Amino acid sequence: MFESAxxxxxxxxxxxxxxxxxxxxxxxxxxxxxxxxxxxxVIILIGGLDGAGRGETVNLxxxxxxxxxxxxxxxxxxxxxxLDRPMMWRFWRELxxxxxxxxxxxxxxxxPILNRxxxxxxxxxxxxxxxxxxRLERMLTxxxxxxxxFWMHLSKDKQEKRLKLLEENPKTRWRVTNRDWKHFKQYDKxxxxxxxxxxxxxxxxxxWTIVEGYDPxxxxxxxxxxxxxxxxxxxxxxxxxTAAIHAPPPPLPPIDQLDIxxxxxxxxxxxxxxxxxxxxxxxxxxxxxxxxxKFKDITVIAIFEGNDAAxxxxxIRRVTSALDARWYNIIPIAAPTxxxxxxxxxxxFWRHIPRRGxxxxxxxxxxxxxxxxxxxxxxxxADWMRAYSxxxxxxxxxxxxxxxxxxxxxxxxxxxxxxxxxxREKIGFKRFKITEEDWRNRNKWDEYELAVCDMVDRTSTEIxxxxxxxxxDKNFARIxxxxxxxxxxxxxxxxx
Amino acid sequence: MFESAxxxxxxxxxxxxxxxxxxxxxxxxxxxxxxxxxxxxVIILIGGLDGAGRGETVNLxxxxxxxxxxxxxxxxxxxxxxLDRPMMWRFWRELxxxxxxxxxxxxxxxxPILNRxxxxxxxxxxxxxxxxxxRLERMLTxxxxxxxxFWMHLSKDKQEKRLKLLEENPKTRWRVTNRDWKHFKQYDKxxxxxxxxxxxxxxxxxxWTIVEGYDPxxxxxxxxxxxxxxxxxxxxxxxxxTAAIHAPPPPLPPIDQLDIxxxxxxxxxxxxxxxxxxxxxxxxxxxxxxxxxKFKDITVIAIFEGNDAAxxxxxIRRVTSALDARWYNIIPIAAPTxxxxxxxxxxxFWRHIPRRGxxxxxxxxxxxxxxxxxxxxxxxxADWMRAYSxxxxxxxxxxxxxxxxxxxxxxxxxxxxxxxxxxREKIGFKRFKITEEDWRNRNKWDEYELAVCDMVDRTSTEIxxxxxxxxxDKNFARIxxxxxxxxxxxxxxxxx
Numbered sequence: 001m002f003e004s005a006x007x008x009x010x011x012x013x014x015x016x017x018x019x020x021x022x023x024x025x026x027x028x029x030x031x032x033x034x035x036x037x038x039x040x041x042v043i044i045l046i047g048g049l050d051g052a053g054r055g056e057t058v059n060l061x062x063x064x065x066x067x068x069x070x071x072x073x074x075x076x077x078x079x080x081x082x083l084d085r086p087m088m089w090r091f092w093r094e095l096x097x098x099x100x101x102x103x104x105x106x107x108x109x110x111x112p113i114l115n116r117x118x119x120x121x122x123x124x125x126x127x128x129x130x131x132x133x134x135r136l137e138r139m140l141t142x143x144x145x146x147x148x149x150f151w152m153h154l155s156k157d158k159q160e161k162r163l164k165l166l167e168e169n170p171k172t173r174w175r176v177t178n179r180d181w182k183h184f185k186q187y188d189k190x191x192x193x194x195x196x197x198x199x200x201x202x203x204x205x206x207x208w209t210i211v212e213g214y215d216p217x218x219x220x221x222x223x224x225x226x227x228x229x230x231x232x233x234x235x236x237x238x239x240x241x242t243a244a245i246h247a248p249p250p251p252l253p254p255i256d257q258l259d260i261x262x263x264x265x266x267x268x269x270x271x272x273x274x275x276x277x278x279x280x281x282x283x284x285x286x287x288x289x290x291x292x293x294k295f296k297d298i299t300v301i302a303i304f305e306g307n308d309a310a311x312x313x314x315x316i317r318r319v320t321s322a323l324d325a326r327w328y329n330i331i332p333i334a335a336p337t338x339x340x341x342x343x344x345x346x347x348x349f350w351r352h353i354p355r356r357g358x359x360x361x362x363x364x365x366x367x368x369x370x371x372x373x374x375x376x377x378x379x380x381x382a383d384w385m386r387a388y389s390x391x392x393x394x395x396x397x398x399x400x401x402x403x404x405x406x407x408x409x410x411x412x413x414x415x416x417x418x419x420x421x422x423x424r425e426k427i428g429f430k431r432f433k434i435t436e437e438d439w440r441n442r443n444k445w446d447e448y449e450l451a452v453c454d455m456v457d458r459t460s461t462e463i464x465x466x467x468x469x470x471x472x473d474k475n476f477a478r479i480x481x482x483x484x485x486x487x488x489x490x491x492x493x494x495x496x
Numbered sequence: 497m498f499e500s501a502x503x504x505x506x507x508x509x510x511x512x513x514x515x516x517x518x519x520x521x522x523x524x525x526x527x528x529x530x531x532x533x534x535x536x537x538v539i540i541l542i543g544g545l546d547g548a549g550r551g552e553t554v555n556l557x558x559x560x561x562x563x564x565x566x567x568x569x570x571x572x573x574x575x576x577x578x579l580d581r582p583m584m585w586r587f588w589r590e591l592x593x594x595x596x597x598x599x600x601x602x603x604x605x606x607x608p609i610l611n612r613x614x615x616x617x618x619x620x621x622x623x624x625x626x627x628x629x630x631r632l633e634r635m636l637t638x639x640x641x642x643x644x645x646f647w648m649h650l651s652k653d654k655q656e657k658r659l660k661l662l663e664e665n666p667k668t669r670w671r672v673t674n675r676d677w678k679h680f681k682q683y684d685k686x687x688x689x690x691x692x693x694x695x696x697x698x699x700x701x702x703x704w705t706i707v708e709g710y711d712p713x714x715x716x717x718x719x720x721x722x723x724x725x726x727x728x729x730x731x732x733x734x735x736x737x738t739a740a741i742h743a744p745p746p747p748l749p750p751i752d753q754l755d756i757x758x759x760x761x762x763x764x765x766x767x768x769x770x771x772x773x774x775x776x777x778x779x780x781x782x783x784x785x786x787x788x789x790k791f792k793d794i795t796v797i798a799i800f801e802g803n804d805a806a807x808x809x810x811x812i813r814r815v816t817s818a819l820d821a822r823w824y825n826i827i828p829i830a831a832p833t834x835x836x837x838x839x840x841x842x843x844x845f846w847r848h849i850p851r852r853g854x855x856x857x858x859x860x861x862x863x864x865x866x867x868x869x870x871x872x873x874x875x876x877x878a879d880w881m882r883a884y885s886x887x888x889x890x891x892x893x894x895x896x897x898x899x900x901x902x903x904x905x906x907x908x909x910x911x912x913x914x915x916x917x918x919x920r921e922k923i924g925f926k927r928f929k930i931t932e933e934d935w936r937n938r939n940k941w942d943e944y945e946l947a948v949c950d951m952v953d954r955t956s957t958e959i960x961x962x963x964x965x966x967x968x969d970k971n972f973a974r975i976x977x978x979x980x981x982x983x984x985x986x987x988x989x990x991x992x
Contacts, residue, residue, distance in 0.1 A: 058821040063813045067826045068859060074822020079851075080576045105822050171780045174787035284667045291670035317559050325554040326570020326601050330563045338834040355575075363564060 001195050005153040005210045011217035023224050024064045030231040031065050031101070038099035038342070040144040042231060045107040048152025049190070050180040051162035052213030057152070058103050060220050061227070071096055075106035084355040086401040087111070088136065092350040097342035098144070107149075108133045109197055116193050117186060126193070130200045132393070137206040139390050142383075143344035146234050147206035150223055151198055152213035156187045162214065259453040266413050266472040275475035282482040283322035289486065290323055294493045296357040299403040302485060303365040306410030307448075308438045309420040310471045311478075315410065316361055318478045319485060323359060333364040345369060345379075345387070346394055353398070366391055370455050375447045388458040395464040404492045405464040406485055409452065410471040414445055497691050501649040501706045507713035519720050520560045526727040527597070531565050534595035534838070536640040538727060541603040544648025545686070546676040547658035548709030553648070554599050556716050557723070567592055571602035580795075580851040582897040583607070584632065588846040593838035594640070603645075604629045605693055612689050613682060622689070626696045628889070635886050637701035638879075639840035642730050645702055646719055647694055648709035652683045658710065755949040762909050762968040771971035778978040779818035785982065786819055790989045792853040795899040798981060799861040802906030803944075804934045805916040806967045807974075811906065812857055814974045815981060819855060829860040841865060841875075841883070842890055849894070861903075862887055866951050871943045884954040891960040900988045901960040902981055905948065906967040910941055 011019075034042065044061075046054045058072055073094045082090040088108065096102030112129035115121035121129070137147055154162060163180055166172040183190060202208045211222050253259075270278065289295065302319070304312040320328055331352045340348040346366060354360040369387040373379045398405050412420075421442070424434040441448065460466040467484045471477035507515075530538065540557075542550045554568055569590045578586040584604065592598030608625035611617035617625070633643055650658060659676060662668040679686060698704045707718050749755075766774065785791065798815070800808040816824055827848045836844040842862060850856040865883040869875045894901050908916070917938070920930040937944065956962040963980045967973035 055821050059817050059819075062821065062826075063817055066809070067812065067816065068809075068828030068830075070826075072821045072825070074820070076822065103821075171783060174784060287667060288670060313563070316563065320563070321555050321559055323555075324570070325551050325558065325568045325599075326572065329568070330558075330566075332564030334564075 005212040006155040016217040052152030141205035300359040303362040310410035328359040501708040502651040512713040537592040548648030633702040643702035782818040796855040799858040806906035824855040
């Protein structure tokens, strides 16, 4: 796999000096067109061996192109705010928006490789992380991102030569650290891991480009030309939606009209007296539980979905009034902002992932993709179809980070909804809660019901199950929500 | 000052139950109007004594109002990313956008008070921090924010009673910590400091409301009504621009036509040979300097302003190619995004303040306020006039945090600019650099010159001086930039 990157590629100065001005001009123009079109982001990963010229390449790109539209990120040691969240959070927070280029020195491959070489991870665990990386890249490309992965390679003797050269020169001595030499001693070990990583993750949508790193002229021209061609090509056929290619067949409605929502007994009730005592009881338990020291190691993400007027807000407030206002946060999901629209769909949720010891409540959530966006046609069928597995991947990352994910669907009957709509239009301080849109959605009741059932079938996983809440009786719903939330948090704290 | 908050205010249950529904309805409607109008943010600070019901109040507000438009922030111990930046950064990152309400439990007053009581700060230092807090609030209100500051007070015996009551109840025991009792023992000491803080910071634009915290009914109704009235009033006269009131007289152009830019010898040159050796020399020095271990404790913010075509980009690239791409970041300042427009002017710069050991280069900066925005009339005169002191405050915070702030103005002559505009329109890969707008700005040359001189006069401070760079000769300019930057960083590292 590295053979052709050990042939001693070289470009003489004359050729280089002749080629660069043209290349630079073309790159700048491509970059300007990209910035103007704002149709997709470019994500460039620079990996490879120490001394193979990763940093120089990035500096050169910044010099050749317009740095105003390049963001370079050296992914060194994570900060505590980053360690407090799933590993991928630090990449999500640095993703370039549409129209810009993000260059990552170090990537989601860095730690898996190191962990494997140092033996902290076994082969199976490495494969797992590679699978995750592939799914991430697949999702990003489906979202329209152009991903370019460069691997700077050096043969063993060439690496030794490079490191020595850098050390001899006082201007570049700082670049060579003991760590570099320690890694060099393990060259063969690294090489094996590198090879398998590149083999496993050179996908159609995001292939690796292996570049021999010894000769700066060759290295720079190669990287520059690959980037230029990729951006150009992508700008030309930008209208072809990659995602569409992978569009799976849409789900069928149940042929016998029986679905999971229909099996719910929506009319379960709790009388006022029992509600009062239960409410006090479970709010008290939740209050004490979330004040235990152990809770500082827990993160909770609770999401509330449901029919319009199902009582999400009321249920949320019964939960929050048991919590310390300093440690919870409610994220209402409304229309995305301009900055959010310039990012992959899940970005606007990643930005709200809480630190340890916190509770974040999403009032509506990423499931909007497979509910309102599906039914209203705000996104293509291909987009919401792939969303199921993207969401499962997303939640798997949260759970892997010991985040407790609790998902509630508050279900009411069509009649109950009508009753509540009418009530709301009467009661003053609830009037704002009922809009034209609510009435419109109501007319699509069956489509929504189908979407909800598909959602539950495809995203109720053992690690992040859905809790269907029978909500015709608000008291019953609120108590069930409190009980369920308490149960999930308590279980997680016992595991700690 | 606390007298009337120790009278034993009380509201009986009957009155409370009668008042709340009306208040709640009115609050919700005010909140909805605020959200619809999106004209200003509401910043609510909740301070006061332990056990005086700060948390309960916030919970209640979340219950009364629509939590979708309230963000509650418990400002506990800062994270390492927060400690790495000026103290105010953690508040800036949580500021509510226009149309929303941000509730802060703990504020920019919390630490100054604690430091004073514990003796970590003397009276003078306390006054300093209070002055800063006042200037911050003045700026926020000038930017349109509505600031409501509540102080929950308790008499000494009432606090003791409250803490004991909370402790006796198993449901609330968690709320009382040893810290609370430790603070209670220092009640008198705290009271003195609290009093002077409230006295010094009850300003016309952001006065304190002192609330007796013992009786929940009284406390809740008071806070609710103050918030309601303030938002209502503000919604009604929202068109009256607070800032306008404070509009100072505009600066006069120099009556003898002599200004600081005219005193520059723009034609200073360096010949090609000397340039090559100097460039290598200072890039090398800069490269080594920024790789020293000491540099990890330094933060550098370099901003580049200058005439169009003055060579900012070229100078920046000569700097960055001496730096490790992983540790610098270039922030090009273009038109603000929707999220940025919903925030105070300086917010979009605060969000890019780097961590320690990093270099952030602003290609154009917050000075746009007193340059392009002033000349083009993008903001009111009052806005850009107050910007001078706001910017000085901002930079003072950076410097106080040991951030090296280096400010470059690249100056070229009107003829030189014309020459470069024409060149750019010829050379292909520079074509994108010249736009209609550049020609338009050129026609306002004198207005810009006046704005630049005012800027330098008002914002070239000993802690963050302007460096005027004679830039008709690009080589001369680039070397001067490198030398200056090196000098400033070296000085800062010696201080460390």
